[in-house]
Amino acid sequence: MKRRTVLRVLSAIAGSPLIPLAQSGSASAAPAHRRAAGLTACWNFPEGKGATTEEQITHTTNPISYVFNDAAYKPDSDPLWSQKNQADGVLSGALLFDGYSTWIARGAAETTLPTDGLTVEAWVAPRAFEWGDEGKPSVIINQQDKGARRGFCLGVGRHGRWQFGVGTGDAWYEVTAPEAAALTAGKWAHVAAVFAPGDGAIRLYLNGQPVARSAIPATARLSKADVPLLVGRHNQPVIINGTFAVNMFNGLIDELKLHGGALTDSEIAAGHDKDLATFTDGTIPKAAMAMNRSRYDGDRYRPAYHFTAPNHWMNEPHAPIQVNGRYHLFYQHNSHGPYWHNICWGHAVSEDLVHWRDLPVALAPTAGSVAPDGVWSGDSTLDENGVPVLLFTAGNDSQRPNQAVGLARPVDPRDPDFVEWKMHPTLVISQRADLDVGVGRKVRFGDFRDPFAWKEGDTWFQLVGSGVQSSSGTDVGGTALLYTSKNLTDWTYSGPLMVGDVAAYPKTGQVWELPTFLPIGEDAQGRERRALLINPAFPAGPGEYSSKYVFYWVGTWDAQTHTWTPDTTEPKLLDYGDHFTGPSGTVDDKGRSLLFTIAQDRRSEQAHYDAGWAHNAGLPVELAMRPDGDLSFRPVAEVAQLHVGAPLLTVSQKTSIADANVLLSPIKGDVLHIKATLEAGSADRFGLDVLHSPQDEERTRLFFDTAASQLGVDRTRSGNNSSAQGDLGIQQGPLTLTNGTLSLEVFVDRSIIEAYANEYRSITTRAYPFRDDSLGVRLFGEGSAVTSLTVWKMGSLTDSTIQRARSQGMHAYSR
Numbered sequence: 001m002k003r004r005t006v007l008r009v010l011s012a013i014a015g016s017p018l019i020p021l022a023q024s025g026s027a028s029a030a031p032a033h034r035r036a037a038g039l040t041a042c043w044n045f046p047e048g049k050g051a052t053t054e055e056q057i058t059h060t061t062n063p064i065s066y067v068f069n070d071a072a073y074k075p076d077s078d079p080l081w082s083q084k085n086q087a088d089g090v091l092s093g094a095l096l097f098d099g100y101s102t103w104i105a106r107g108a109a110e111t112t113l114p115t116d117g118l119t120v121e122a123w124v125a126p127r128a129f130e131w132g133d134e135g136k137p138s139v140i141i142n143q144q145d146k147g148a149r150r151g152f153c154l155g156v157g158r159h160g161r162w163q164f165g166v167g168t169g170d171a172w173y174e175v176t177a178p179e180a181a182a183l184t185a186g187k188w189a190h191v192a193a194v195f196a197p198g199d200g201a202i203r204l205y206l207n208g209q210p211v212a213r214s215a216i217p218a219t220a221r222l223s224k225a226d227v228p229l230l231v232g233r234h235n236q237p238v239i240i241n242g243t244f245a246v247n248m249f250n251g252l253i254d255e256l257k258l259h260g261g262a263l264t265d266s267e268i269a270a271g272h273d274k275d276l277a278t279f280t281d282g283t284i285p286k287a288a289m290a291m292n293r294s295r296y297d298g299d300r301y302r303p304a305y306h307f308t309a310p311n312h313w314m315n316e317p318h319a320p321i322q323v324n325g326r327y328h329l330f331y332q333h334n335s336h337g338p339y340w341h342n343i344c345w346g347h348a349v350s351e352d353l354v355h356w357r358d359l360p361v362a363l364a365p366t367a368g369s370v371a372p373d374g375v376w377s378g379d380s381t382l383d384e385n386g387v388p389v390l391l392f393t394a395g396n397d398s399q400r401p402n403q404a405v406g407l408a409r410p411v412d413p414r415d416p417d418f419v420e421w422k423m424h425p426t427l428v429i430s431q432r433a434d435l436d437v438g439v440g441r442k443v444r445f446g447d448f449r450d451p452f453a454w455k456e457g458d459t460w461f462q463l464v465g466s467g468v469q470s471s472s473g474t475d476v477g478g479t480a481l482l483y484t485s486k487n488l489t490d491w492t493y494s495g496p497l498m499v500g501d502v503a504a505y506p507k508t509g510q511v512w513e514l515p516t517f518l519p520i521g522e523d524a525q526g527r528e529r530r531a532l533l534i535n536p537a538f539p540a541g542p543g544e545y546s547s548k549y550v551f552y553w554v555g556t557w558d559a560q561t562h563t564w565t566p567d568t569t570e571p572k573l574l575d576y577g578d579h580f581t582g583p584s585g586t587v588d589d590k591g592r593s594l595l596f597t598i599a600q601d602r603r604s605e606q607a608h609y610d611a612g613w614a615h616n617a618g619l620p621v622e623l624a625m626r627p628d629g630d631l632s633f634r635p636v637a638e639v640a641q642l643h644v645g646a647p648l649l650t651v652s653q654k655t656s657i658a659d660a661n662v663l664l665s666p667i668k669g670d671v672l673h674i675k676a677t678l679e680a681g682s683a684d685r686f687g688l689d690v691l692h693s694p695q696d697e698e699r700t701r702l703f704f705d706t707a708a709s710q711l712g713v714d715r716t717r718s719g720n721n722s723s724a725q726g727d728l729g730i731q732q733g734p735l736t737l738t739n740g741t742l743s744l745e746v747f748v749d750r751s752i753i754e755a756y757a758n759e760y761r762s763i764t765t766r767a768y769p770f771r772d773d774s775l776g777v778r779l780f781g782e783g784s785a786v787t788s789l790t791v792w793k794m795g796s797l798t799d800s801t802i803q804r805a806r807s808q809g810m811h812a813y814s815r
Contacts, residue, residue: 040112041258043104043231048081048093053104060110065233067101072610073722074298082252088285089278091123091188091254096289099127099250099312100337101612103233111143111229113152115221117262120154120164121192121205121271125287126185127251128335128364131342131373132158133238136247140191141256143229146172146236151225154193155234156183156249159367164193164204166216169223173202175214179367181206186360188252188287190272195222196262208272210265231256243605244339252289291335291358293798296613301722301751301768304671304796305642306599307331307617309346310358313338313608316514316535316582316598317617318450319345319380322589323388326416327353329596330362330390331617332377338614339605343374345392349417353594353620353638356797362421363392363408369423370394370406377514378405379584381453381460383488387413391462393449394427401446405429405464407489429464429483429491437468437496441476444469447539450514452480452584456559460485465534467511468499475540477502478512480532482562494562498532498553501569507545508571509536516583517564518593520554520632521625527556530564531623531631533574533583533595547600548578554631567629574633576733577713578602579752580618580764593623594636599752599764607722618764619747619754626760634759635745643673643792651789654679657686657779660786667791668775674746677788678781680706680737686781690748691718691767691774698774700767702755704735704742711735711757719769728767735761741787749794 042056051069052061066079080096097103122140130138137155140162144151149167156162160182165174175193181204183189192205197220204212227235234247255275263271276282291310296302307317313334320329326349333346344364348356363375374395383389387410394406404427411420431448444467452463463480470476477500483491497517500508512534520529533552538545552574555566574580582598597618608614619635626632648667651660670691678686687703701714712732720728735757747754755763779786 038259038261039257040114040260043256044090045081045093045095045254048084049078051079053095055106058110062104062106064095065101065103065105066098067610067612068295073300074296077295080295082288085285087280089280090275091279091285094123094252094254096252097232097249098337098612099248099335100244100339101609103248104231106229108143108226108228111258112260113143113222113224113258114260115223116197117260118152118166118195118222119192119259119261119263120152120257121190121259121268122154122256123188123190123254123275124156124183124249125188125252125289126156126160126183126249127289128185128342128344128361129156129158129160130246130248130250130336131365133240133246136234136236136238137163138247138249139230139232139234140249140253141229141231142235143225143227144235145225145227148225150223151227151235152195152222154191155247159365159372160184161367162191162204164202166195166202166220167223167225168220171220173214173216173220175202175204175212177204177206177212181211182367185364186287188284190275192263192268194262194268197221198262205268208269240339240341241605243609244337246336246341248336250336252287293358299611301611302613303616303749303752305354305794306619306749306752307348307356307797308613308615309333311335311613313340313614314346314598315340315615316377316584317596318377318514318582318584319390320584320586320594320596321380321382321388322586323382323418324416325589326351327588328380328388328418329356330380333361335361338608338612343376343395345375345390352641353636354642354797355799359417359419363390363423365395366423370404370425370427371396371423373397373402376403377450379452380586381455381488385413388418389488390421391428391451391453393451401431401448403447403449404431405451405462424489428489429462431466435481435493437479437499440471441468442471443467443481444475444511447511447537452515452517454517458486459559460488461559462491463497463515463517465512465515468496475502475510476500478509478534478536480512480515480517480534484562497564498566500571505571507536507549508534508551509538509545510540511537513537514583516585516595518585518595518623519587520593520623523556523629527558529554529625529629530557532564532566533585535581535583547581550574550580550583550597552631554625554629572631573733574631575762575764576711576731577763577765578731579766580762585623592636595621595623595633597621599754599766601751601766602724603722603768604724607724611722616752630760632759633762634756635747635754639673639747642794644795645793647790647792649789649791651786653787655786655789657781657784657786660779660789664777664779664791667777669777669793670748670750670775671794672748672777673792673794674744674748674777675788675790676744676746676779676786678742678744678779679785679787680704680740680742681785682783683781686742686784687779688744688746689776689778689780690746690753691769692776692778693769693771693774694776698769698771699778700753700765701780702744702746702753702763704737705732709734709736711761711763713753713755713763713765715765715767718767719771719774721768721770723766723768731763731765733761747794
């Protein structure tokens with residue numbers, strides 16, 4: 001049994017320490033002459049690499065747990081270490097805790113703890129703060145059994161409020177730093193906690209200065225917990241989704257020390273000053289802990305050119321906007337781990353829509369703000385001065401509903417990257433229970449999220465997703481509630497833009513999320529045509545339809561009367577796969593309506609843990625109007641800038657399927673762009689296989705069924721290694737060919753496949769092949785023919801060498 005499997009088994013045991021024990025040595029056995037005065041344990045992480053660290057007092061080796069020590073989907077790699085830098089003094093080469101899989105373990109009996117006094121100190125730089133499930137802190141260091149009132153714990157609570165607790169067997173004593181002494185995400189701070197029964201107190205110090213004190217009896221004595229000492233992980237964590245231990249530290253830790261006694265104010269200050277003296281100019285260094293994408297190098301399923309968060313979890317991208325030629329994209333993000341929790345706004349910027357540069361988190365839950373509990377999806381627009389503003393779903397669990405609309409502006413409007421944002425001090429829209437949504441109806445109070453905004457003339461419009469019920473409480477359907485404003489902070493309710501019919505169309509949901517309303521052209525009468533796209537939500541169930549579909553309607557929009565008239569009330573499905581959700585959009589300076597989505601990965605929670613990341617965006621899509629007035633869409637032209645070198649294959653004249661497959665046979669890859677025009681001929685079913693193994697054991701089949709006029713994907717042989725689904729099945733939907741011709745544009749990016757047919761329908765799907773040789777491309781369909789075919793290798797979304805590679809005419813397979 002592999003060590004990773006052993007640890008998973010331990011993790012499932014309630015109340016267990018969940019860790020491997022130290023590999024050698026014992027503090028109690030160490031000779032007294034080897035101990036530094038007053039210190040009983042010290043970790044200063046001098047190694048800079050590797051999966052172990054030496055405790056400096058007893059010189060014992062402690063293991064560093066890390067998900068990629070024994071990786072499931074990529075080559076093994078060390079835990080994360082910050083680079084050594086002499087200017088950083090004692091903070092050179094700290095250990096970076098990833099927030100969900102990194103911790104240090106030390107056996108229960110290996111550390112000597114005095115009972116009549118204890119001091120814990122460390123330099124810490126939190127990357128972000130957890131929600132604080134069950135009121136438990138994200139642990140810096142602990143050896144505790146709080147239920148038995150034994151041991152000690154130093155950790156960081158919500159919004160940076162850090163705390164220290166000590167158990168005496170009959171009581172648990174705790175002190176918490178005031179808000180003014182809260183830690184700041186992204187910055188180093190020196191924290192110290194003192195258990196001093198001789199002084200009748202436990203005390204906290206920040207950067208050498210006392211900040212909090214709590215009285216304890218002079219007779220109090222520490223009662224040691226018979227559990228392992230853990231750095232970075234709680235002894236008794238809350239488990240999310242049956243898999244993820246929360247209450248874990250996320251960020252850098254260095255110079256972690258346990259003193260066998262209670263240090264005084266002057267001793268704490270002197271120790272802090274001594275550390276300061278090691279820094280260049282005595283200035284605390286910057287905390288270097290940007291999320292590095294190279295952590296995932298070699299992951300066989302992580303997309304290369306579809307946008308992903310640099311680390312951990314993302315769900316829908318949102319609030320796209322172009323400002324001064326740069327595209328900004330935000331996304332729902334959890335920097336603590338690959339699971340939904342602690343949601344903030346990630347941020348990236350691009351010059352061309354396909355190569356992206358990661359920026360710091362734009363918005364995060366903040367104490368005293370309109371969003372203390374979550375910054376959920378939203379949108380962006382430009383203010384009267386052309387400066388971007390963000391409109392977001394503000395999460396506040398102390399209110400009902402816990403969802404409202406907040407606004408944020410850039411701290412420095414001159415910064416082309418808009419790195420820092422500041423929330424408006426008050427909400428701009430809150431849901432009211434008495435909103436007029438029609439006679440005999442009421443709004444679904446408590447569901448109110450995902451604003452979408454745009455400006456026409458001197459008026460800003462905003463849609464907010466919600467639902468409508470009958471006055472008796474029966475769900476009628478989802479809705480997009482319309483508001484208007486002259487200044488972006490004062491909004492007037494106008495009414496529902498549209499109300500769905502969940503009884504007639506149950507897959508459209510009781511609530512509409514992420515309403516997106518984009519122009520697609522004008523009709524013959526000069527009226528503006530728009531598409532309304534929505535993400536169905538099912539708070540009342542059933543779950544089988546959740547996170548699978550985007551539905552749309554097209555119609556005419558009259559901004560003067562605030563009226564949108566859909567061509568039909570029947571919803572249309574944009575994508576026939578089960579992975580295309582979460583729409584958001586913008587209009588760029590070329591006048592294009594651009595759509596962004598999330599491609600659900602549908603992996604198991606254990607797969608998310610083992611992989612260290614979850615989900616990715618679809619490619620940006622351009623919306624337009626077809627001659628028949630319906631919605632046309634295709635990937636943006638900029639995807640061609642991802643091509644690496646000349647095409648791997650070009651077929652420009654009519655060719656049989658058999659002959660085309662001979663030409664395709666040398667091409668092996670899982671990072672490809674394929675354009676194919678196929679004639680149905682006499683074939684009953686024809687199309688394209690990708691991720692195809694040599695003997696057809698595995699493949700993902702994109703097909704057109706001529707008798708049924710159906711476009712589909714057959715994933716019965718795709719491979720479901722790490723998928724949450726056992727049977728991936730077949731997904732399909734209607735498509736009428738023009739002159740018997742199917743134009744396919746297919747993007748293969750490791751585990752994601754996107755296929756666009758006749759610029760009218762698409763299939764977004766996933767495949768997780770077991771076999772390493774599932775890399776082939778093959779056509780099928782006896783009786784059909786190829787009229788054109790081109791295959792390119794694709795580069796990376798962060799690849800700065802693309803232009804150079806293209807100019808050099810690189811020609812290589814993807815693996």
